[in-house]
Amino acid sequence: MSNGILTLVYDIPAMDMISAGEASSNVKKKLKQLGVNPLIVKKVSISMYEAEMNAVIHANGGSATVNIGTDEIVIIIEDRGPGIENIDLAMKEGYSTASDEVRQMGFGAGMGLPNIKKNSDSLNIESEIGKGTRLEIAIKFTS
């Protein structure tokens, strides 16, 4: 990880569909204020929002830590959810364990993790059944 210029930490509340996305919104605003390239801002926004929504709808909420460095931005989303049973399967487009309630909200189409991978330079997933999941997403300023 690059030397940090700025670290932002957020709480992600569980199943709060009104404030869900607030952390990603705040990071987007901050990056725009810092004058970051709009294409990078979009990649960060998409990746973080997908991960934040996963934590909200699948995993009883959690936390987000965003390290803005000199050459990359690293987003860490940690949740207190049930964990991912099969990460390879979860990475396949279209695979989802989302409830009907989540699908009615317009999410849960099994596009989240593949979309994060598509928009980032690296994605590391650690998950333990019954404990939770930790996503580390890195996006380089040169990507």
Place this chain on the structure above:
Amino acid sequence: MKLKDITRIINGSVVCEGNCSDVEFISACGSDLMSDVMAFLKNETLLLTGLINPQVIRTAEMMDIKAVVFVRGKKPDSKMVELALEKDIILVTTDYPMFVACGKLYSAGMREEGC
């Protein structure tokens, strides 16, 4: 296509306008699935949807969507309007169903974007 052209074509009502009423829209996407909007949209565009919840506004914000049209007479609630005003996103409602609203805009020259 400007906002006033869009509202005329789909017989829409502007719920909130933000500061983007002069934006030129050249493409649109019709979807009720925000997962698809997040995955397939590339350019700033117009979103038509039948989905009513605050995450539509959040998705629009993340994807730099400047305007959302709610089809089939669906009306955003006060929380959604508040969020849209805060994020400078235009909200429009139309009584036309999705197919007709998209068809009318397409016939008037609007082209597809992503989904």
